[in-house]
Amino acid sequence: MEANDKIKVIKGIGEKTEKLFNKLGIETVQDLLEHYPREYEEFERPVMLSSIAEGTIIAIEASITATPKIKRIRNLQIVNVQVKDGSGAIHLTWFNMPFLQKTLRSGYHYIFRGKVIRKNGVLIMEQPGIYERESYYKLLKIIQPIYPLTQGVTNTIISKSIKQVLSELEFAKDYIPKPVAKEYQLMDRTKALKEVHFPKDRDSMMKARQRLVFDEFFLYALALRKLKEKKTILRTEYQLLERKECEELIKSLPYALTGAQLRVWQEMKQDLQGEYVMNRLIQGDVGSGKTVLAILALVMAVKNGCQACFMVPTEVLAKQHYKSLEDIAGQFGFSICLLVGSMTAKEKREAYERIKTHKTDIIIGTHALIQEKVEYDRLGLVITDEQHRFGVKQREALMNKGGNPHVLVMSATPIPRTLAIILYGDLDISIVDELPAQRLPIKNCVVDTNYRPNAYRFIAKQVAEGRQTYVICPMVEESEEVEAENVIQYTERLQEELPTDTIVEYLHGKMKPKDKNEVMERYANGEIHVLVSTTVVEVGVNVPNATVMMVENSERFGLAQLHQLRGRVGRGKHQSYCIFVCGSSSKEAWERLEILNKSNDGFFIAGEDLKLRGPGDVFGIRQSGDMDFKLGDIYNDASILKVAAEAVKSLKDEEVDAIFENNPYLEEHILNRNSNTL
Ligand code: ADP
Ligand code: MG
Secondary structure, eight states: OOTTSBGGGSTTOOHHHHHHHHHTTOOBHHHHHTOOOSEEEEOOOOBOGGGOOTTOEEEEEEEEOSOOEEEEETTEEEEEEEEEETTEEEEEEEESOTTHHHHSOTTOEEEEEEEEEEETTEEEEEEEEEEOHHHHHHHTTOEEEEOOOBTTBOHHHHHHHHHHHHHHOSSOOOOSOHHHHHHTTOOOHHHHHHHHHSOSSHHHHHHHHHHHHHHHHHHHHHHHHHHHHHSOOOBOSOOOOOOHHHHHHHHHSSSOOOHHHHHHHHHHHHHHHSSBOOEEEEEEOTTSOOHHHHHHHHHHHHTTTOEEEEEOSOHHHHHHHHHHHHHHHHHHTOOEEEEOTTSOHHHHHHHHHHHHTTOOSEEEESGGGGOTTOOOSSEEEEEESSGGGSOHHHHHHHHTTSSSOEEEEEEOOOOOHHHHHHHTTTSEEEEEOOOOTTOOOOEEEEEEGGGHHHHHHHHHHHHHTTOEEEEEOOOOSSOHHHHHHHHHHHHHHHHHHSOTTOOEEEEOTTSOHHHHHHHHHHHHTTOOSEEEEOGGGOSSOOOTTEEEEEETTGGGSOHHHHHHHHTTSSOSSSOOEEEEEEOOOOHHHHHHHHHHHHOOOHHHHHHHHHHHHTTTOTTSSOSOSSSOOSSOOTTTTHHHHHHHHHHHHTSOHHHHHHHHHHOTTHHHHHHHHTTTTO
């Protein structure tokens, strides 16, 4: 078996299963090996039902009291059965596993293991695993890998397939030069792969993980070095001149720019007027006002006769930016157009034509901007918002569309400067480190689920005052379908709790882009009072009239993500509120959320989160989904990141070349793999 083989070579993986694995991003044997556990499970001894607590994963040994019932809610089938032991009874439920009705017979005795949650006031166990007594006790001492799954792919099949690969693959590909491995005392890669999937004990799993994280960061730094090599400082064809329109725009804003905004604008202007191509990253916390900086640069470019692109990660965001540019375009006499995936073929063709003939000056859109068919005319500036959502490939594709346009990337990810220099090695960095002064700090609270009625009353009051609310729905890991289902159910329930004239609507990732846009547009126009949503609203959305952000199950999110969500409110002149509902009774969960309660500062939060979790908690919730490495976490593994970057730096050019020469697929492999990060 070879690392580059398609996974079809694995026993038990046929065409159908292969397709399902592809959905998880697994195409080759190597991909499979790098499909790391998202956590591990160590089975504990069963406890008595009288002693169970909400929010914990436990095992119980109990017998079934009656034939299971099946309830249907839309396309969801819920199996429900009661079990008891000598000390008490509890209901168990499973989603979309109707066959269980036949297996779980009244009187049978099993060990059930799962999470205890509270639903409608009573404790139940959701989606428990079912074990025969004997086999469960055999598992007690083993550390089990738990993998990210998708519908139709079970943990068992992934774990079996990986086991097979590990036993047949003699050596895993190792890119790290021997002297480097020796210097940093890295575990052998093949061994590390074995240990990370099926660890002997916690200690050796940690060492294995360290080795693999080192590899990820090493390859990343290597790719970056290669990239930089190609992109030496370029003279620009578009040396722009200062334009009075920019000053006029600043004067016409309903607010004064902050000191930080002015400083960064100065830095950008200098780049744009210079002889060399701009390559700049603008970092600034949510709400620090990055958009207006982008707009200023766009205006400067078009007033110098260039075309400019503004690329964003979602259509919702593209529409929003389009709207905020419409008036400005009218005011300063230039033309803008939208280019997004959901447009009809005809609309797209028309847009291409307008772009090619330079009838339009600014093009705002999603990935559609880098489609082959788009031809630009004098593309002088490319801006990407929330840049971490774009990979190096996309950025390059866009850059290659023009001669050598200036590049500006904007990000709200709070990364300390030392790390930013490593991670964005090819960019200059500006930081907007100041929030607009007149903004009222958001008032936060962390509450348990019993607080919901109060929260709903509060929301009703805010709506009565003309404000709007977001409710972020319970996050579930099973699948997007379940997530969508949750949002819909929650919306129905919430509608009943709120006054009847309250307009409650929902938004989730499975909706068609067109429908998403429509809901967002109506929300932005104030036609929807309460928006129940998954985290699709997380990035960039700006509805200044929204004043309440309520996050259900907030313990399941990373703090950085919660901070992003919170950033959706507090954008206008009204006092805003954030309600973090914690569905867990664990002390750590509350302590973590308490950090958000205390501070509205993204950098501070990232730092505190790190302190609290410490280096031991490696498989906890990720700090952010942004700089997404498979295993490494730029915050928790910052020390490994630094060391790996150092290791790459100390290589001689010949050594770098040798690595790539010895591994013909490497360059493509790292670019693909890190396409979301680089
Ligand atoms: P982000 O940095 O998160 O992208 P935005 O650019 O969306 O933030 O700005 C958030 C809100 O703050 C917007 O409604 C914007 O109009 C407003 N804003 C931007 N700069 C200022 C400022 N200097 N003073 C007051 N409000 C501002
Ligand atoms: Mg923004």
